[in-house]
Amino acid sequence: MTDLLTRPGARRPAVEDRLNRRGSLEPREPGRPRRSLVVALVLACVTLMTLDHVDDGAAIDPLRRVVGEVYGPAESGVEAVVRPVVAVPHWLRSHHDLADRIDDLESENDQLRSQLASNDYDRNRLQEYDALTATAESIGYALVPARVVGIGPAQSFSRTVTIDAGSRAGLKPDMTVVNGSGLVGRILRVTSTTATVLLVVDADSTVGARVGRSMKVGFLHGRGDLGQQARLDLELVDQTYVPSAGETVVTWGSQDGAPYVSGVPVGRVESVYSSLRETTQRAVIEPFVDFSALDLVGVVVPSGTTSDRSVIELDGSLR
Template sequence: MKFLKNKLAVVIIILSVTFLSIIGYSANREKMSFVENGVGVTINSVQGLFYDGFYKVRNSFKFITNFSNVKKENEQLKKANSEFQTKALEYDAAIKENASYKSMFKFSDKRTEYNYIGADIKGISGNNFSDGFIINVGENKGIKKRMIAMTGEGLVGQVTSVGNNWAIVQCLSNENIAVAGLVERTGDNNGIVKGYKDENNKLLAQIQRLSLDSAIKKGDVIETSGLGGIYPAGIRIGSVLSVYSDKGEVMKSAIIEPYVDFTKIEEVFIVVPKDTREIKY
């Protein structure tokens, strides 16, 4: 490329000197001859051609250099953007986790008769989460069968099996789990909450056995009533999606969307009574 630049420069200098000589010679004459005029036009055309070619080559060289720089900058921007997105997701997850802990602490502050043992989920115990999942605490932490699992969002389920350093929790979505439920707004506390799946196999819940005159409606909050002595009162379960009546059974029922997404939880708190006599084994 350097050789090409030097060669072009020499040609341009020769043409410029020739053209200036003709101008000097013609300056002393009133009129330029036809031949001189033709030579001048030709030289100007050729000189312009060389200048255009020279600048095009130089601009092409600049474009190649700039393209390489732009590509490098683009890669750096992509990397920075990826890192920013990762940090944003981590920040969002941290905010949600913090909100969950705040809700959990708010509940534990009200119910000081319990200890709350944190546990990580290590896997599922069957084909899916509705069959139950395995946690990394057991008898070594005072965990016993029928103790309750929850998160800051709400009720998860119940401990059904216990080992030395592990336990199995069955989610509320499992149809074998039943919870005494309360309609927060109306105070109806004679309902039973059980697992339920819709036509799309979505994990939901259902509150049954409410009286026909119950004022339960869409959007109502369902929580544990505390009746039966197993589940502490006041643990949020979910919100009502729809209500229907079964006049043959003389009762109302409602479909509930749980506050906890059973397929996405990573950790739970096991509710351990400080006085273990409160659990009816």
């Protein structure tokens, strides 16, 4: 027994009990502060809180200034270094939002350019409709509005156009066609949704006409030209009458208004010449209508005509 107690590394039970009771050999967890340090920190915090409430913390103001002078520059330096790194996510979000905003603005600009490009077209169409309404009032006939959707081929040697209204709109052959400027022509044939119009400038077209205040009558013949060179020849019945340049020529009118109603403006006298061989007076007429830019036209129909579209009545109202 004695050997076991005196052998190296062996401890007596009584000594071990005393050491364990004192706590000097108690194991301490790694990273855990000693109890005395914790007590000291708590007492320090309580002391600082107490001093901070005495005279509004006047006792610890010097300490605050010292801490501010020491740590203030360091804090500013750290902030200057960290700020760009912290701002990276915000910059990425802002950059993405900016790119989306640029795309939206470019789309809006494209829409505005498209609207600006079509403004003149829309304005012209509105002016044409207003002029057509005024024509209905001035000539005293109801009109079915229609759009020119095609021009006859040059190989046919006839001047015709196709409009987007037909029998469903109440149209039929030998109806007068006008626009806001004057006489356009007459309907040759119709389908359910379209109609073919023979222009007054066609070489085979003949229209009865009256000249100016004299009301002298004659016959208009087309030359087959379009655009600025389009002209009509007026053969007067009264061979002794010489019309003056600038006089207005209107339609004479046909029986029952087919194919031409009366009183529709056609053009003005440009010049007068005599045919020695036929001993007649002839006048060159400049038409009011620009046949190379036809768009909105109106077909003269009896008042009360059943149509699949709005009809411009005699007083310019819509039905």
